[in-house]
Amino acid sequence: MSNIPAELRYTTSHEWVRVEADGTLTVGVTDHAQQALGDVVFLELPEAGRVVEAGESVAVIESVKAASDIYAPVAGEVIANNEEAVNAPEGVNEDAYGAWLFKIKPADANAVNGLLDAAGYEAAI
Amino acid sequence: MAQQTPLHATHVAAGARMVDFAGWDMPVNYGSQIEEHKAVRTDAGMFDVSHMLGLDLQGSGAKAFLRGLIANDVAKLQEAGKALYSCMLNPEGGVIDDLIVYFLSDTEYRIVVNAGTADKDVAWMQERLAASGLEATLTVRRDLAMIAVQGPNARAKTWAALPGTEAASAGLKPFQAAIVGEYFIARTGYTGEDGFELTLPAGEAATTWAALTAAGVAPCGLGARDTLRLEAGMALYGNDMDETVSPLDAGLAWTVDFKDETRDFVGKAALQAQGTRQQTLGLILEDKGVLRSHQPVHTAQGVGETTSGTFSPTLQKSIALARLPLGVAAGDQVEVEIRGKRLKARVVKAPFARHGKALV
Numbered sequence: 250m251s252n253i254p255a256e257l258r259y260t261t262s263h264e265w266v267r268v269e270a271d272g273t274l275t276v277g278v279t280d281h282a283q284q285a286l287g288d289v290v291f292l293e294l295p296e297a298g299r300v301v302e303a304g305e306s307v308a309v310i311e312s313v314k315a316a317s318d319i320y321a322p323v324a325g326e327v328i329a330n331n332e333e334a335v336n337a338p339e340g341v342n343e344d345a346y347g348a349w350l351f352k353i354k355p356a357d358a359n360a361v362n363g364l365l366d367a368a369g370y371e372a373a374i
Numbered sequence: 375m376a377q378q379t380p381l382h383a384t385h386v387a388a389g390a391r392m393v394d395f396a397g398w399d400m401p402v403n404y405g406s407q408i409e410e411h412k413a414v415r416t417d418a419g420m421f422d423v424s425h426m427l428g429l430d431l432q433g434s435g436a437k438a439f440l441r442g443l444i445a446n447d448v449a450k451l452q453e454a455g456k457a458l459y460s461c462m463l464n465p466e467g468g469v470i471d472d473l474i475v476y477f478l479s480d481t482e483y484r485i486v487v488n489a490g491t492a493d494k495d496v497a498w499m500q501e502r503l504a505a506s507g508l509e510a511t512l513t514v515r516r517d518l519a520m521i522a523v524q525g526p527n528a529r530a531k532t533w534a535a536l537p538g539t540e541a542a543s544a545g546l547k548p549f550q551a552a553i554v555g556e557y558f559i560a561r562t563g564y565t566g567e568d569g570f571e572l573t574l575p576a577g578e579a580a581t582t583w584a585a586l587t588a589a590g591v592a593p594c595g596l597g598a599r600d601t602l603r604l605e606a607g608m609a610l611y612g613n614d615m616d617e618t619v620s621p622l623d624a625g626l627a628w629t630v631d632f633k634d635e636t637r638d639f640v641g642k643a644a645l646q647a648q649g650t651r652q653q654t655l656g657l658i659l660e661d662k663g664v665l666r667s668h669q670p671v672h673t674a675q676g677v678g679e680t681t682s683g684t685f686s687p688t689l690q691k692s693i694a695l696a697r698l699p700l701g702v703a704a705g706d707q708v709e710v711e712i713r714g715k716r717l718k719a720r721v722v723k724a725p726f727a728r729h730g731k732a733l734v
Contacts, residue, residue, distance in 0.1 A: 284391075285391075287402075287403055291685070311664040313408060313597060313601060313685045313687070314402070314407065
């Protein structure tokens with residue numbers, strides 16, 4: 250039912266992670282997550298410079314129905330957040346893989362290999 | 375295993391997202407909850423509310439029994455089909471449930487209660503009835519389905535979908551019902567829009583739902599039902615009041631009838647002794663974020679609490695109902711604590727929106 254691009258990595262808490270050419274990670278929530286959340290109306294994203302642990306709650310996504318935490322997929326430093334998504338949160342519903350939420354410079358470049366691949370995520374949901 | 379309404383298979387076939395609500399497997403949304411909300415504010419939408427329970431009370435003692443059972447006074451119901459909203463209180467003045475009573479005659483009433491409280495309501499009513507010595511019989515009507523059709527075009531689309539209903543229901547005033555064959559058609563609702571609540575035999579629910587869909591009525595889930603009722607400033611049992619909250623503190627004083635001094639009802643003495651201790655008002659969040667239930671509200675008069683909160687699709691802002699200290703007034707600036715941060719909010723008098731229009 251939901252769209253799970255093969256080139257991305259995933260967490261069991263429904264974040265997607267894209268490894269960029271410079272080794273930084275772009276993070277968002279999956280199509281499955283946006284479907285479950287319903288209409289997204291508010292995002293609270295981490296500021297650049299914040300150092301985060303893997304699994305730490307770093308952002309909040311609020312739909313009309315409920316508030317949900319978003320977790321850092323790996324340890325590292327937040328280097329950017331997506332202001333465009335904050336100003337138009339419905340973008341998460343329209344294109345979950347386009348509306349990224351924040352970027353992380355990972356403390357360990359190999360940590361991303363510990364995340365789920367598309368098949369693993371599909372099996373997990 | 376969650377209970378299922380007669381429309382359960384219809385919802386699943388339509389791709390609804392199903393959730394547990396008070397022990398029932400119910401549709402929370404079909405597609406976008408905001409679009410469902412807008413359909414009701416601007417056109418027509420429908421909700422399966424068959425999880426709510428219909429009860430029939432019949433007998434020579436029915437009227438006297440209800441006058442002692444609930445806080446509003448059924449004696450004011452004179453016209454056949456007239457509806458009354460009321461709280462049913464415990465002896466301490468807390469709300470056991472909020473319900474609607476339809477007057478059919480002095481010896482015959484239809485009562486509709488909430489799903490989550492249905493079992494305790496029936497047990498309480500039976501216990502009170504036995505203790506009263508009055509002659510009346512309470513019959514549980516789980517054989518019925520209920521569909522709420524709401525919105526400015528709801529009545530016209532209902533008439534188009536269900537031939538034969540217009541003649542008997544076109545003359546209904548708000549809060550009045552008519553019996554049309556096997557249909558019980560009430561001009562009531564929980565959205566702040568015009569419309570009907572239809573009660574019908576369970577076996578006819580699916581064909582009726584399909585006819586309404588064909589007439590252009592949008593299926594809507596409990597998600598939109600909640601944002602619509604909150605915009606309309608209507609209380610939700612379990613959120614805005616419960617057995618520990620008095621209707622006088624929950625913004626429901628207008629439903630408590632003290633006029634007939636000779637009438638006693640369960641909870642009356644407690645309410646008179648307690649008086650009004652808190653008040654329920656609306657909040658509009660001025661900072662970015664979403665208000666939810668049970669968030670602390672800091673006011674000049676002390677700390678209160680949100681009882682229901684959501685994002686209002688009509689206002690495009692977050693709104694809440696909050697129980698606040700006496701002395702707080704509409705127009706006051708307050709702060710709501712959300713995840714450790716204090717956000718600015720403005721106190722308003724609910725409702726926030728009805729009949730397609732923002733009111734604040």
